[in-house]
Amino acid sequence: MPDIRRRLLPLLGHSGGSRDAMTCLYRCGNACDHPVPNETDNPYLGDVVSSAMSRRGLLAAGGAGALVLGLSSTPAIAATPASAAPAPVALKGGKAGPLTFKAIPPNQLDSLIVPNGYDSSVVIRWGDPVVPGAPEFSLGRQTAKAQSLQFGYNNDFVGVIPISDDRALLVVNHEYTNEELMFPGFTSLDALSVEQLKVAMAAHGLSVVEIERVGRSGQWTPVRSKRLRYNRRITALETRFRLTGPAAGTPALRTAADPKGYTVIGTLNNCAGGVTPWGTVLSGEENFNQYFVGGDAVPEADKAKLNRYGISTTARYPSGSRKWERAQERFDLAKHPNEANRFGWIVEVDPFDPDAPPRKHTAMGRFKHEGANVIVARSGHVVAYMGDDERFDYLYKFVSAGKYKKNDRRHNLTLLESGTLYVAQVKGDSPAAEIDGSGKLPSDGAFDGTGKWIKLVSGTTSYVPGMTAAEVLTFTRLAGDKVGATKMDRPEDVQPSLKTGKIYAAMTNNTNRGVGSNPGVDEANPRNTNKHGHIFEITEDNGDHTGLTFTWSLPIVCGDPAAADTYFGGYDKTKVSPISCPDNVAFDSAGNLWISTDGNALGSNDGLFATPIEGPDRGRVKQFLTVPRGAETCGPFITGDDRSVFVAVQHPGEISGATVDKPASTWPDGDYAKPGVVVTWRLDGGPVGS
Ligand code: FEO
Ligand code: CA
Ligand code: CA
Ligand code: CA
Numbered sequence: 034m035p036d037i038r039r040r041l042l043p044l045l046g047h048s049g050g051s052r053d054a055m056t057c058l059y060r061c062g063n064a065c066d067h068p069v070p071n072e073t074d075n076p077y078l079g080d081v082v083s084s085a086m087s088r089r090g091l092l093a094a095g096g097a098g099a100l101v102l103g104l105s106s107t108p109a110i111a112a113t114p115a116s117a118a119p120a121p122v123a124l125k126g127g128k129a130g131p132l133t134f135k136a137i138p139p140n141q142l143d144s145l146i147v148p149n150g151y152d153s154s155v156v157i158r159w160g161d162p163v164v165p166g167a168p169e170f171s172l173g174r175q176t177a178k179a180q181s182l183q184f185g186y187n188n189d190f191v192g193v194i195p196i197s198d199d200r201a202l203l204v205v206n207h208e209y210t211n212e213e214l215m216f217p218g219f220t221s222l223d224a225l226s227v228e229q230l231k232v233a234m235a236a237h238g239l240s241v242v243e244i245e246r247v248g249r250s251g252q253w254t255p256v257r258s259k260r261l262r263y264n265r266r267i268t269a270l271e272t273r274f275r276l277t278g279p280a281a282g283t284p285a286l287r288t289a290a291d292p293k294g295y296t297v298i299g300t301l302n303n304c305a306g307g308v309t310p311w312g313t314v315l316s317g318e319e320n321f322n323q324y325f326v327g328g329d330a331v332p333e334a335d336k337a338k339l340n341r342y343g344i345s346t347t348a349r350y351p352s353g354s355r356k357w358e359r360a361q362e363r364f365d366l367a368k369h370p371n372e373a374n375r376f377g378w379i380v381e382v383d384p385f386d387p388d389a390p391p392r393k394h395t396a397m398g399r400f401k402h403e404g405a406n407v408i409v410a411r412s413g414h415v416v417a418y419m420g421d422d423e424r425f426d427y428l429y430k431f432v433s434a435g436k437y438k439k440n441d442r443r444h445n446l447t448l449l450e451s452g453t454l455y456v457a458q459v460k461g462d463s464p465a466a467e468i469d470g471s472g473k474l475p476s477d478g479a480f481d482g483t484g485k486w487i488k489l490v491s492g493t494t495s496y497v498p499g500m501t502a503a504e505v506l507t508f509t510r511l512a513g514d515k516v517g518a519t520k521m522d523r524p525e526d527v528q529p530s531l532k533t534g535k536i537y538a539a540m541t542n543n544t545n546r547g548v549g550s551n552p553g554v555d556e557a558n559p560r561n562t563n564k565h566g567h568i569f570e571i572t573e574d575n576g577d578h579t580g581l582t583f584t585w586s587l588p589i590v591c592g593d594p595a596a597a598d599t600y601f602g603g604y605d606k607t608k609v610s611p612i613s614c615p616d617n618v619a620f621d622s623a624g625n626l627w628i629s630t631d632g633n634a635l636g637s638n639d640g641l642f643a644t645p646i647e648g649p650d651r652g653r654v655k656q657f658l659t660v661p662r663g664a665e666t667c668g669p670f671i672t673g674d675d676r677s678v679f680v681a682v683q684h685p686g687e688i689s690g691a692t693v694d695k696p697a698s699t700w701p702d703g704d705y706a707k708p709g710v711v712v713t714w715r716l717d718g719g720p721v722g723s
Pocket of ligand 4: 526
């Protein structure tokens with residue numbers, strides 16, 4: 034624990050998780066201190082799963098399981114845009130191999146630390162110009178107009194879409210804001226001016242920034258020019274979004290300002306995401322609940338639905354409220370009860386078309402979306418894997434109705450507007466008595482088992498009794514409850530490996546597992562008071578991403594390697610790095626798994642780790658970098674040529690008691706903390722990690 038945090042801790046009134054109290058307030062509206070929104074008693078180890086489920090798929094799956102479109106976490110993009118040029122391209126290369134870098138130790142430094150032989154630089158930070166004409170950043174004199182042209186706050190997802198070997202579009206989410214760390218003289222959210230509230234709204238959303246390679250290195254920097262055709266800010270304040278799919282235009286999505294139910298202003302709490310093979314970015318709207326007040330005054334029939342999404346219906350001002358209703362009345366549900374239904378979607382942004390409204394795809398369901406990552410199945414259908422980041426919530430997949438067409442970008446842009454949505458139900462293969470909550474492996478030597486994808490809706494047909502298709506898509510959590518989906522330990526980023534077709538999901542943690550009346554352990558979530566989280570690996574049966582059944586295992590059960598309750602793929606635990614609270618995952622072209630963390634419960638700063646996930650070194654986790662004090666490591670993104678690793682340093686200095694006047698971190702410029710995107714590269718120009 035950083036010294037400053039230890040000193041400040043007595044001042045805090047919290048907290049249920051491993052995160053600082055300030056993080057809990059601003060990022061998720063103190064979710065840990067609220068009742069678990071999933072109070073259903075649907076089985077958390079699906080007893081209704083078919084016992085005849087086959088394990089053949091485990092062997093059959095693999096590289097043949099999908100059209101492998103690329104050599105890395107950057108899906109290779111061969112499609113030609115229908116209109117815009119230049120086209121997205123794939124970077125040449127893909128030279129990663131075994132992970133030979135020397136792991137860095139856990140630390141509490143107020144710096145970004147990388148291994149020997151590597152360098153790093155800040156690509157862009159909060160307040161830097163994005164849109165041509167953006168004014169110089171001025172702390173204390175921020176305006177919503179200026180912030181709408183500048184890089185937003187708390188960068189999370191990072192996507193890099195090359196347009197040539199040395200130019201790319203950097204697309205970044207801005208999940209939330211830390212007003213204490215943004216406004217000098219801050220006293221309370223209630224004391225903020227309406228203009229300051231609008232600054233915060235403009236600091237949310239996404240940025241699109243054209244970047245260029247520095248020389249022939251792996252370093253990248255923003256293109257400085259007065260003519261930047263792609264640079265764009267998308268905000269919560271005023272960007273217009275188009276709703277697509279079966280729930281668009283239905284009554285629950287209509288408001289006074291949008292009586293037809295097709296146009297939403299803004300996007301909220303955009304967490305992780307993914308890059309599609311056609312060069313767009315998917316972004317998850319996550320903890321949108323904390324932006325709304327007035328839940329106590331909505332029609333009685335709506336209350337259960339709001340509760341299931343974590344919106345209080347007994348108090349006008351649930352804790353964590355951002356006070357945005359003072360700037361825009363729509364955030365008061367007493368006046369506009371449907372406004373909250375217009376958030377919690379997967380957003381698709383086409384960075385090549387800066388004039389196109391971003392879209393919210395109702396066909397992909399509504400929950401606290403962490404993100405979405407797609408793979409093209411053998412059949413050509415596009416399959417998106419998604420997590421609902423809440424304790425005891427669910428894993429989902431979406432299969433497009435249409436098929437990917439390599440040279441038809443206009444067509445591919447429609448693929449996520451219609452399809453079939455499934456929720457996961459999993460079952461362990463070891464006797465329940467052997468899963469005792471301690472993390473001790475069962476006698477078969479693995480936390481593993483089988484699972485099935487339960488169909489919720491296909492096109493406009495509902496498969497959930499008592500709910501229409503539009504209801505299933507708008508209140509997807511309730512649909513998952515009804516069909517007995519498996520309650521997981523906070524499913525965060527879920528991403529298929531383009532190398533093997535296997536899917537990796539980060540279960541961040543769940544300190545409520547097995548506590549009080551909360552659900553107990555199961556083989557997929559095998560530790561009580563799960564402080565450190567685990568990685569969940571899915572292998573679709575027969576390698577078919579459109580299929581209904583899969584096998585699963587836990588390759589990594591995180592924590593202190595010296596502790597008995599951790600597991601590192603069977604690798605020698607004396608030779609691995611401690612890792613806690615996995616959040617985002619990515620792959621290099623060799624298929625190594627890269628994992629970033631959020632809320633390290635072992636006392637070190639958060640970091641980025643890499644591990645082989647196949648072969649004898651499976652589970653040999655090594656720490657690649659750490660972020661400064663109070664920060665979380667987001668992104669990460671490895672470019673298709675394996676020469677650059679991007680990470681987002683989110684909420685540096687987010688330590689309770691800190692302010693912009695009295696910062697707990699001075700990263701990156703030595704004055705006060707600023708979230709920023711960092712690129713790391715090997716000094717000799719070689720592939721990162723190798
Ligand atoms: Fe925004 Fe699920 O972390
Ligand atoms: Ca087992
Ligand atoms: Ca996250
Ligand atoms: Ca990812």
